[in-house]
Amino acid sequence: MKRANNLLLSQIPNLLLPWYRSHARDLPWRKSRNPYPVWLSEIMLQQTRVEAVKGYYARFLTALPTIGDLARVDDDKLMKLWEGLGYYNRAKNLKRAAEVVINKHGGVFPQSYSEILALPGIGPYTAGAVASICFGLPYPAVDGNVLRVYARLTAATDCVDLPAVKQRVSNELAEVISNIDPACFNQAVMELGALVCLPNGAPRCAVCPLAHLCRANAAGEQLQYPVRLKKKARRTEEITVFILTANQTLAVEKREPDGLLGGLWALPNIPGDLDERKALALVKNWGAEPVELIKCSRKKHIFTHVEWHMTGYYIQCRRQSSNFTWACDNQRADRVALPTAFRQFLDS
Numbered sequence: 001m002k003r004a005n006n007l008l009l010s011q012i013p014n015l016l017l018p019w020y021r022s023h024a025r026d027l028p029w030r031k032s033r034n035p036y037p038v039w040l041s042e043i044m045l046q047q048t049r050v051e052a053v054k055g056y057y058a059r060f061l062t063a064l065p066t067i068g069d070l071a072r073v074d075d076d077k078l079m080k081l082w083e084g085l086g087y088y089n090r091a092k093n094l095k096r097a098a099e100v101v102i103n104k105h106g107g108v109f110p111q112s113y114s115e116i117l118a119l120p121g122i123g124p125y126t127a128g129a130v131a132s133i134c135f136g137l138p139y140p141a142v143d144g145n146v147l148r149v150y151a152r153l154t155a156a157t158d159c160v161d162l163p164a165v166k167q168r169v170s171n172e173l174a175e176v177i178s179n180i181d182p183a184c185f186n187q188a189v190m191e192l193g194a195l196v197c198l199p200n201g202a203p204r205c206a207v208c209p210l211a212h213l214c215r216a217n218a219a220g221e222q223l224q225y226p227v228r229l230k231k232k233a234r235r236t237e238e239i240t241v242f243i244l245t246a247n248q249t250l251a252v253e254k255r256e257p258d259g260l261l262g263g264l265w266a267l268p269n270i271p272g273d274l275d276e277r278k279a280l281a282l283v284k285n286w287g288a289e290p291v292e293l294i295k296c297s298r299k300k301h302i303f304t305h306v307e308w309h310m311t312g313y314y315i316q317c318r319r320q321s322s323n324f325t326w327a328c329d330n331q332r333a334d335r336v337a338l339p340t341a342f343r344q345f346l347d348s
Helices: 002-010 012-023 035-044 050-063 067-072 075-082 089-104 113-117 124-135 144-154 163-179 182-195 215-219 276-285 329-334
Strands: 235-246 249-254 269-271 290-302 306-317 325-327
Touching (some): 002 012, 012 163, 012 182, 035 124, 050 075, 075 089, 124 163, 124 182, 144 182, 163 182
Parallel strands (some): 235 306
Antiparallel strands (some): 249 325, 290 306
């Protein structure tokens, strides 16, 4: 089977690379081989749609145009630049990695795969992408798009979520790119997965340059691949959120450094679903002296492994309790980054 797969995969470049040159999307991070913007884009694109990333990418580079700027930025400004993009540990690891580049590599982004892989927040996929795109090194970049293309092409019945399977796919693709342009090849396979070999719904086999090679297509079994682990059911948690205002300021607080949304700004919140009477009593106990319960709103937010069902109480207060930080509009705009779970209460 390995030999058969190798023969099949060896035919890909001559078919896929011409397709990529004529069909590749015009994306801002493809205009440079500078490792900083390429690395930034790869981190932003994890678990996030391309269209959602474009604006963040441009704003981030405008505010922090160099790795040195990223290493020196204070956490509140960093989180504000990332606000709404989600998976905030990505931003924290970007800064940690930038600090390593400055302190260990003299401000020069490392140019070997092993040194790139050693940076905080960088796994085999990102290391392969940066190494191939920026430095022309023959390392594959195996993400979900690539695994899906591979699984359908080869009709692979192994679960692509298993580390051993990912490593095998990476090893097989490494043989393919050893004598071609690895940057173009890696981006071409990812582009095929994003535009043609689609993850949800039927793939666009009629326009696929590899359709005649594809074993899943030949058998009419495209939707059976890739084989994935069954996702665990998300647990649900009830949360009570307080939207407290006083003297044209809003109450916010920093979450504990560890755990979900660790170290980020948040609206005051507690576990459980309080009724109006208990909510007002708690605000009074906090020393904020509630004047009026303006309204109640229910929201939901889905994280990877947990789903929050939130009850939000909008309460006008007489005092700015010392339990919280009270931020005016300008402070919120410049320094206070609220994750979407809480920000949605301010957008309605």
